[in-house]
Amino acid sequence: MGLLILAAEAAPTGPMSVSDANWFLANAWLIPLLPALSFAAILAFGKRMPRRGSELGLVAVGASFLLAVAAAVAWVAHHGAHETAPAVHRSVSWLVSGGVRYDAGILVDGLSVMMLVVVTAVSLLVHVYSTDYVAGDARYTHFFAFLSLFTAAMLFFVLSDNLLQMIVGWELVGVCSFVLIGHWWEAKANSDAALKAFLTNRVGDVGLLVGMSILFFAAGGAFDTLTVNSRIVAGEVSHTALVAASACLLAAVMSKSGQFVLHTWLPDAMAGPTPVSALIHAATMVVAGIFMVARLYPVFWDGMAIASSSVNLLALVGAVTLLFGGLLAFTQNDIKKVLAYSTVSQLGYMVMALGVGAWTAAMFHLFTHAFFKACLFLGSGSVSHAAGGFDMKKNMGGLRRAMPHTYRTFLVATVALMGLPPLAGFWSKDEILAGTGGWGLLGGTGGNGAYTAMLLMGLAGAAVTAAYMTRVIYLTFFGRYRGEGHPHESGPRIVVPLYALAAMAVVAGLFNMPAGFQLWPEAAQERFGHYVEPVAAYFPPIGHATPSWSLAVVSTLVALGGAAAAYRYYFVKVRARSRAEGQSLTELPDGPTAANKLARAGHRVLADKYYFDHLYTGIVAGGVKGPAAKAAYWTNQKVIDAVVDGAGRSAVAAGRAVYDRLDQGVIDNVIIDGAGRVSDSAGESLRGMQTGKVQQYAAILFAAAAVLAGVFIVVVSL
Amino acid sequence: MTGALAAAAADGDLLVAQNVFFVAIAAVMVFSAFRCVTTRNVVHAALWLVLVLAGAAAQFILLGSEFVAVTQVLVYVGAIVVLFLFGIMLTRASMGDDETASGEKRVMAAVVAVLLGLVTGGALIESFSDTRLVINEPQPTSLVSDAIFSQYIIAFEAVSVLLLAALIGAIVVARKD
Amino acid sequence: MLLNQFLLLGAVLFCIGVYGVLARRNGVLVLMSVEIILNSVNINLVAFGALNDDVGGAVFALFVIAVAAAEVGIGLAIVLLMYRNRRSIDLSEADMLKG
Structure with a gap:
């Protein structure tokens, strides 16, 4: 509590000088400490508090948020004062064993400060939201305790200055995720989902452990992130080791950040309470993998050969994920699952961006995505709170009149997610697309190679995103x-x-207006990239793509196209049919997907316009079709059937002969039965050993060990 | 063991007292251990075990590891044997006799034990038959503690976690639910 | 003193312990035999530590003692559970794993 008062007093003091600023940077460890204390406090006496512990969490996270904002301001001042913006690094030696130092410390630079702000901001809002959403729950106190612990763990993770600390934070957030997904564990599905999330993450965690170990040894026995990174950038670490390390770490990223193949746990994780989905499975924890890549970027830069290849594993995983995740979102009726697949898809964008070397774009997308996706999730929670379920087709429809505030904010966040200007998602997604460097023909060059395939998949993903979000809007808020x-x-x-959150979804994009954007003052361009991207010896020399108007226009048109297709299907066709039939339909009975409908609609437009089409389809094709079909039928009945029948008859005869002579006589009697008899008698004799008596097994074990040791001794002494 | 004495005598620094003690304690230990695994009375077995453990502590003192010896007495004789006695009482089943093991089983066990003994004994005699052990002064406890808390800190932490896990595990396994 | 006198003592105790583990039917007695085995290992550890004038032997002997304590705790808990479920701690009756 003393710390809280200190923070509250320190935060509002006037304009900050550098020395003031340094206090916030140097004491950033307070930010994770406060929620950690509140976790302990809520567990200890949360139930006896008037609001059952939630106020403790709110106060702690609120104070952390203020400290994080102060740290961000301080970082901007600190960065302004230094050309190369050295990271603020403080550590204490935890122990020294066998010549290796195990430190605990904080690494504060633009990246971690950005994450601090995002995590504390979303966490604070989710805390406020939860006081209403989870109200009346039997484990209300428990819920807030673990929200606090999660916040603390995530902040600890993003501040960690060495590999070990990262592993600790990584596992801690995993545990919190497990606990919170299974918050309503009485339902089997929920505890199954929690287990699935946990176990899927274990797969990646093995990769994390192995990867970190490889890094430790490859970097000459250092856990310190700055040292490891600097040594890699300086070229002191073998490329082979980095390839292995980055591949292992990629497995961790795939599990934690829901990338393709290991993404399956994330939609199931929506079994948890909605605030948890918003905080953990959309805005913060799932980006832990992205953050890890960003923090250890030299490993991937070198290991995945980002600057010197046109396709690498990281970019490929991301690109495949963003497309497949988006397509899967179409098939879901549970609003949270749609959003979950959307999260998978958006995380795919970030991984792809990191894979193509667009580091800043990835981080910026992480930043903007956290706000609008948290807004969408909380909005879906609000909707389900009112509608009593998550199924868009059964529980929802026409909610825009009943819930105007939710509708408006949801719509804003949706537009941001679609990537339409001027909302946040547009700027960050467009930066990723530009960062692929695949737009070489029309400007937008200067990236890290030409990832044209990634650009195309990213554009396709944008169209898909716009389409499925239009569907969600219709099913949830329109109709009856x-x-x-x-x-x-x-x-x-x-x-x-x-x-x-909707406000942030609107304005977050302004933090990183593209360089050379004529409509925005030059001094305020690329602020995010300027302050967040490290300019130091621990960061690889990445190239920066120049965004282009042409690409921005194209990507906007693509997104609008996707939205328009879905709009035409749902808002025009389904709506008209609903009106005609007097009920609230969710799909056309005869049009399974929007894509097919689009194709058919396009065909009809063509057919209406051109007389020649009627000529071809009606007269030419019809005239040819009849006689040809008759001829085909005759051939089928007479010629082919005869052949088939003949073949069949002879085959039956041959089969019978083979069965009688060969199968029954030789194979069954001799080979099969013989093998059976042999294995049977072997089993009988071996069965004696399988007594189930532990001591007999132990006797065999000891005897075998003695014999083997004897053999070994004889062999060695010969 | 006379061979050992003779070898020591030949080198001129006959540590009669040490060797006499060693032989005496070793004989007691081997006999007690033998009784421990053959006696029919479970409680007697526990008491024979005490003798083995105490003998081991005495051997540690002979080897100059006083701290290990003290810990051995504290933990083994003090705690573990008591735990065994509790276990015997709680499982009431056979306060007295352990039902005679079948002869076949004993033969099997004896064969395996002798086989192991031959292999290990042969290997030891082959490798270390003339390695001499000179113990000038007892090992200071401060050295042990320094080593535990610096060089072997990871192992120490691991053992701590193991103990915690065992604590929780024992409670979970044995509680009545 | 010779190194081998301690090592052979350890070997003999080890074999006696193995005999006990294999021949005894009472679960508690099997655990006692395991303790004899662990003690023989400890004698070896300390003897080698003394030979090399290294503190590591003593340290690991201490660790073994700690692990042995944990092992007895868990082992007796299992025996107790077995007793509670089957009213017997005869290991030769515990043969549900038989094939």
Whole structure:
């Protein structure tokens, strides 16, 4: 508590000088400490507090948020004062054993400060939201305790200055995720989902451990992130080791950040309470993998040969994920699962961006995505709170009148996610697309090689994203209400966080206006990249792509195209059909997907416009079709059937002969039965050993060990 | 063991007292261990075990590791044997006799034990038959503690976690639910 | 003193312990035999530590003592559980793994 007061007093003091600023940077360890203390406090006496512990979490995370913002301001001042912006690094020696130092410390640079702000901001809003959303739950106190612990663990993770500490933080957030997914563990599905998340993550964790160990030895026995990174950048670490390390770490990224193949746990993780989905499975924890790549970027830069190849594993995994995740989102009816697949897809964008060398773009997308995706998740929670379920087709529809605030914020976040200007998602996604360097023909060059395939997949992903989000909007907010409850707008503690996040979804893009963007003052361009991207010996020399107007226009048009296709299907066709039939339909009975419908609609437009089409399809094709079909039928019946029948008859005869002579006589009697008899008698004799008596097994073990040792001694002494 | 005495005598620094003690304690230990694994009375077995453990502590003192010897007495004789006695009482089944093991089983066990003994004994005699052990002064406890808390800190931490896990595990396994 | 006198003592105790583990039917007695085995290992560790004038032998003997304590705790808990479930701690009756 003393710390809290200190922070509260320190935060509002006027303009900060560098020395003031340094206090916040040097004492950033307070930021994870506060939620950690609140975790302990809530567990200890949360139940006896008037609000059952939630106020402790709120105060601690709120203070952390203030400290994080202060640290961000301090970092900007610190960065302004130094050309190369050295990271603030403080550590204490935990222990020295066998000549290796095990440190614990903090590494504060633009990246970690950015993450601090994102995590504390989203966490604070989720805390506020949860006080209403989880109200009345039997394990309310427990829920807030683990929200606090999660926040602390995530902050600890992003501040960690060495590999070991990262592993600790990584596992801690995993445990919190497990606990919170299984918050309502009484339902089997929920505890199954928690287990699935945990076990899938274990797969990646093995990769993490192995990768970190390889790094430790390859970098000459150092755990310190700065040292490891600097040695790699200086070329002191063998390339082969880095290839192995980056491949292992990629497995960890794939599990934690839900990348293709290991993404399956993330949609299931939506079994947890919605605030948890927003905080952990959309905005913060799932980006731990992205953060790890960004933090250890030299490993991947060198290991994956990012600057010197046109396709690498990292970019490929990301690109495949973003496309497949987006396509999967189409098939879901549970609103949270759609958003989960959308998260998978957006994380794919980030991984792809890192894979093509667009480091800043990836981090910026992480930044903007956290806000609009958290907004979407919290919005979906608000909707389900009112509608009584998550199924868009059964529980929702027509909610825009009943829930105007939720609708507005959800719409804003949706547009941001679609990547339409001028909202946040547009700027970050466009930067990623530019960063692929695949736009060489029309400007937008200067990246790290030409990843044209990635650019195309990214564009396709943008169209898909726009389309499935349009579907969600229609199914949730338009049409007529299909559920059975009485939907109503949620309370202020739910709506206010929604507005805050929607506001961020609008303005977050302004932090990183592209360089050379004519409509924006030059001094305010690329601020995010300037302050977040390290300019130091521990960061590889990445190239920066120049965004281009042409690409921006194209990507916007592509997204609009995707949205328009879905709009045409849902808002025009389905709606018209619903009106005609007097009920609230969710799909056209005869049009399974929007894509097919689009193709058919396009065909009809063509058919209406050109008389020649009728000529071809009606007269030419029809005239040819009849006689040809008759001829084909005759051939089928007479010629082919005869051949088939003949072949069949002879085959049956041959089969019978073979069965009688060979199968029954030789194979069955001699080979099969013989093998059976042999294995049977072997089994009988071996069965004696399988007594189930432990001591007999132990006797065999000791005897075998003695014999082997004897053999070994004889061999050695010969 | 006379061979050992003769070898020491030949080198001129006959440590009669040490060797006499060694032989005496070793004989007691081997006999007690033998009784421990053959006696029919479970409680007697535990008491024979005490003798073996105490003998081991005495051997540690002969080897100059006083701290290990003290710990041996504290933990083994003090705690583990008591734990065994509790275990015997709680499982009431056979306060007295351990039902005679079948002859076949004993033969099997004896064969395996003798086989192991031959292999290890042969290997030891072959490798270390003339390695001499000179113990000038007892090992200071401060050295042990320094080593535990610096060089072997990781192992120490691992053992600590293991103990914690065993504690929790024992409770979980044995509690009545 | 010779190194071998300690090592041979350890070897003999080890074999006696193995005999006990294999021949005894009472679970508690098997655990006692395991303790004899662990002690023989400890004698070896300390003897080699004394030979090399290295503190590591003593340190690991201490660790073995700690592990032995944990092992007895868990082992007796298992025996207790077995007793509670089957009213017997005869290991030769515990043969549900038989094939």
